[in-house]
Amino acid sequence: MSRLTLRTRLTVLYGALLLAAGTVLLALTYVLVGRRSGVKILATKTGPIDGTDPLDAYYSAADLPDKLRETALHDLLTQGGIALIVVTAVGVAFSWLLAGRALHPLHRITDTARRIAAAPAADRGLHERIALPGPRDEVKELADMFDAMIERLDRSFDGQRRFVANASHELRTPLTLGRAVLEYAAHRTATTPEVRQLTDMLLDINARHERLINGLLLLARSENELVDQAPVDLADIVEHTVSQAEPDGITVGAETAEAVTLGDAVLLERLVQNLVENGIRHNTKPDGWVRVACRALPNGLVELTVTNTGPVVPRYEVPGLFEPFRRYGTERVSHDRGAGLGLSIVRAVARAHGGEVTAEPRDGGGLAVRVTLPRFAPSI
Template sequence: MSGSADRRPLWDGSLRRHLTLVYGLMFFTAAAAVLAVSLVLVINSMHYSMDLAFDSYTGGPQAPPEVRIYLAERHAGDEATKRVILASMQRNLLLKGTLAALCVGVVATTAGWLVAGRLLRPLSLISSTAERIAGHTLHRRIDLEAPPGEVKTLADSFDRMLDRLDQAFAGQDRFIANAAHELKTPIALNRTLVEVAMSRPDAPPEVLRLGENLLAVSVRHERLIDALLTLARADDSLTERLPLDLADLARAVIEAAGPEARRHGISFDAVLAPARAIGDPLLLEQAVRNLVDNAVRYNAPADGRIRVETGRGRDGAQVTVANTGPVVSPHEIPVLFAPFRRLTDRVGSARGSGLGLSIVRAVAHAHGGSADARPRPGGGLEVRLAVPAVPPAPPRRNG
């Protein structure tokens, strides 16, 4: 049952199959029509020829009775012979004509399959190029070398569209870089001024408290800008793909988050099995860091726990972070991955920018992977990040 369910149906989305099937049906329909018309024409011609070949003279009224009886018997025999000949000819023509039509139809349908593949080869080239462009970079072009026609026009239109998209994304990257510089420079300047004001010996306590609040706001704004830049970079094509292990990234993130987790009375349970992948180390580390930071930030009990697991699963190399905390309804899960959305009514905290899980999903999609979440029984959340894994190396043979 499973094998039959996995087979592709004949009438699926393949244009080559569609064209071949339509061509084959048209050929067999035309062959049946030609065979039927040929049969009618041959039968009429045989009737005419046999009427000329067989004498239909009956002797007339002047002939003796014996002659008339003989001629009538011979005429009846001739008619029976003609019926036998016509029936045999009809059966022979139907049988051999049908066999010939089937043989020629199979050859013609096979030729149609080959011709359709030849004609659709430029479309396959366009599709494969589009897939490579969608997965890697906008700098590639189709550059179809073909005579002028509909397919050539389509390829050239696609190339012009890619030119405009490339220019638009390049402008977006420049805008992001300029905006980051223009936003982070005044924030850094304000932080410096506040720190200088707080470092004065005669600074009153009110100024110190105000300075601490302003520094906290500045730190939050810097984190928001960094998160926006990371989200924009993750949505763009990857510029760096290196071999890495998600277990190493998770180990470093857990070590960095340990002091803050201990301040909140949160402990880690880490099961870090090898999870080798190829991707951008900075983006993947940021994604894992966001998972752990969210688990620390929204861990409600004083003695909360966070479990971090890495390994190789059905979807590739993956890291899973689960924390204790408030109960989250299943219908609220999609909201968690939307930018600037936080379940503040559930977790009782407005800390963070609301971009943590949005960045995780953007990084996963940029690597061709996935990110999903599900509520934990009794409260809390479990979030899983999966990216394509590195194929295992073949075993070495001795000798």
């Protein structure tokens, strides 16, 4: 019974109650008819009985032969049982219709919640409202409370997104000016070696801050609704990214096949760049490698995989790598290890395009990251 829908359970309950009530009523009628001595039946004789009119001649049930009484009670059970079955069937049908009508507002709430939950990003779809009409009953109060909760979440996500974007824009200006001043000081001929070393260190710190701000901007942008979308072949992006990569002794290879998706080419290029740079940056083996592949899948998706050698990553640590500013291990906090936004940006971009990203640790060390996106099928 627990696997049945609520509508089915209500229908079964109403039908069982109706059947039970009809059965009790039929049983009581059977007992009362069988025991009541005042029940009279018209005589079957055609002539007068004791000088009376045949229409006025009656016998009590107790005076009738046992066989005739049993026949009357049998007919009562038979006809009453048939009537009970018919009434129960009609009652079950009406119960099904009434239960569906009563549960219609709950279906509306469920459909809205399902669309919000199925959104590619956490804040996508929060603009939807149930707006349930009708009298103010328990179901409408539930729908109104759900709308109020979604509205608060929508305002919270929107405020957080605008804060990150505005703060990132405000921070870029002083960093750009600081870099210009440091570059000017570093190129002066009268600069001492100590000052030049200090200037180079400050430039490196400034570059890290710029990468952090650019990552925050890209993360905020990727979590917004995509407006300009066009067919993009991941094979072109992979080949371009691999050709522009700086492997630093790491072998970077590509295996591409046509994999066309619909989306923002700049964001998708950044997704591939982040995965390739992440594979190179965290590659600790002297003979390490990074392999990039893309292809179209028969299930209506395109697949991008980036596999690299590197340190052994426990499986339980993998989900945390996609969180902003999260790094695995203390060896990943040096000055050239990035801001910790690479994989979180990859996940945000993938979800903004209706896709998903997963990662699996390799037995010999490193990660195998898999991105799936909807395949673009041009209409004929």
